[in-house]
Amino acid sequence: MPTFSDKLKTAEKHLAHVDRTMARLIRDIGPCVLRPLRWSPYESLTRAIAHQQLNGRAAQTILGRFVALYPGQRFPEPHDVLATHFVRLRSVGFSRNKVTAIRDIAAKARDGIVPTRAQARRLDDEELILRLVEIYGVGRWTVEMLLIFTLGRLDVLPVDDFGIQSGFRAAYQLRRRPTQADFQRVTDCWQPFRSVGSWYLWRHADGLKNKKSL
Known part of the structure; x- marks a missing residue:
């Protein structure tokens, strides 16, 4: 192969x-x-939201604070994010819209709308785009970046x-x-x-x- x-x-x-x-x-x-990258679609989308309208260094700083809310985890699981109070998520530097988007990504990952990497392999590019643009704050461009840089789709x-x-x-x-x-x-x-x-x-x-x- x-x-x-x-x-x-x-x-x-x-x-x-x-x-x-x-x-x-x-x-x-x-x-x-x-x-x-070897991230899950859930992690990739969450990181993409963090980077929206920010330079790379600022986004990485905020992401570092976000991950630090969950000691012992490389990256928080969807249920952990959903269990975290809105105000606490805001405290790391996310805007209100970004907290809403990140919580929606977590909810849709929990519900199976955001697929795992294994599940994504069974979906074509357009199916993934149509499914994921239903998430608050996620547009077609964000999903296209996920397809290329996380899932390695070549077309x-x-x-x-x-x-x-x-x-x-x-x-x-x-x-x-x-x-x-x-x-x-x-x-x-x-x-x-x-x-x-x-x-x-x-x-x-x-x-x-x-x-x-x-």
């Missing part, structure tokens, strides 16, 4: 074969080093992501923000490896940002 690294190599070969622009990005950036294209749009616009030399039609025209041939193509667009956008800062 091919490893995840084997799948990434196959993806790179496919993308380079079907798209000359992507072939150039792969050559310039190098091998894809996408490595899925996800987050067209609403700013980095993806910036990388695509620069790589394909568009004078305007790319439309859904632009993405479809270019990336249909990337299937079934659009997550890997997305990773290269992110890295391309990062490279342009770094050049501007020099």
Whole structure:
């Protein structure tokens, strides 16, 4: 059975074969080093909510205080979060909306709506998106990040992501923000490896940002 690294190599070969622009990005950036996290979907969504509208350092500080509410646990279980008073959750630095979202994630994990990793394997990408966007504070983009960076799904294209749009616009030399039609025209041939193509667009956008800062 091919490893995840084997799948990434196959993806790179496919993308380079079907798209000359992507072939150039792969050559310039190098091998894809996408490595899925081993978090559960519940933990991944909770962490994603903590990071919304905050820089990474601030979010990590708040998450550290949150986890510290539950001594002896690497990360709190859903029933522990639901048993914690709203005000106590607010005290670590979460906004009211974030506490509401985190409690809703915990409730839906307890009720089986947020699947375990094993359960998620039996659901396709769109099924997971439709199920999880019902959670307070969780939108399609958040679920797409879960699919790529936690579950390792290889055919996800987050067209609403700013980095993806910036990388695509620069790589394909568009004078305007790319439309859904632009993405479809270019990336249909990337299937079934659009997550890997997305990773290269992110890295391309990062490279342009770094050049501007020099």
